Amino acid sequence: MQKIFRSNISARPGVSIYDLRSLAQNEPVEFVSKIEAGVNDGHFKLSEMRDLRSLYHALADVSVPITIEVAGAQRAITASAFPILTGTLAIAAINEAYNAVPAIGGQLVTEMEDSKKITTIAAVHTLDKNIDEVKETEDFPEIGTDEEKVEIRHKRNGRKLTISAESIEENEIADIVTxxxxxxxxxxxxxEEQTLERVTDYCGSRSTPIEPYVYRPGGTGTQLYNS
Structure with a gap:
């Protein structure tokens, strides 16, 4: 990151608050691009920020253009450079801490992007499993779906972090990073806990099964393992 901004008043080693403000004012698109590049390559981290208060006063009144996703569509808006910078740094820090958690669950399952409360997955296979050879003059059998479907139910969970104006004014960067x-x-x-519980059907395959079942053919909770 040292080569991106010239040093002046330091926000972190090699990053000048003055130059950050100048770039955001004069080249707002380049500001967003360089911030994202610095964060993505690991040269710009929230934990290395020295003066959050000065950064706020330098960038809060400067608007920069960004693109966000709203209802599945991309929208171009302008926003204060301060939350754009600190938000990008915070997301990177959260992802880094998330990825640092020791885990084996990802090796046991196939991850899928989905935002539904209940996802239905249909079985996909050849409609005639008994054919092991197709003659030269015959058509290949069709691959399709049948009536077999399995539901996956999702749990909504999360946490919220509030950063107060007072914590910024008092530059409580260590507490914020923690x-x-x-x-x-x-x-x-x-x-990781949820993944392992679902792989083992922790609740549904007990001696006395309880919700949530991990296996729900046709929407009906069913034991995945029988002792």
Whole structure:
């Protein structure tokens, strides 16, 4: 990150608050691009910020353009450079803490992006499993779905972090970083716990089964393992 901004009043080693403000004012698109690049390559981290108060006063009144997703569509808006910078740094810190949690769950399951409360997955296979050879003059059998469907039910969970104006004015960066790291660690540990419980059908395959079942063919909770 040392080569991105010239040093003046230091926000962190090699980063000048003065130059950050100048870049955001004069080249707002470049400001957003360089911040994202510095965060992505690990050269710009929230834990290395020295003066959050000065950074706020330098960037709070400067607007920069960003693109956000709203209802599945991209929207271009302008926002204060301060939350854009600190938000990008905070998200990177949360992800780093999340990825640092020791886990094996990801090796046991296939991850899928989904925002539904209940996801229905249909079985996909050849409609005729008994054919092991197709003659030269015959058509290949169709691959499709049948009536077999399995539901996956999701749990809504999360945590919220409030950063007060007072904590910024008093430059409580260490406390802010600690709480941000805790968000990533909590999420990583929770996902690992839920993954292992679902792989083992911890609730549904007990001697006395209880909700939530991990296996729900046709929407009906069913034991995955029988002793």
């Amino acid at each position: 709480r941000i790291n805790a968000l990533g660690e909590i999420a990583g540990e929770w996902v």
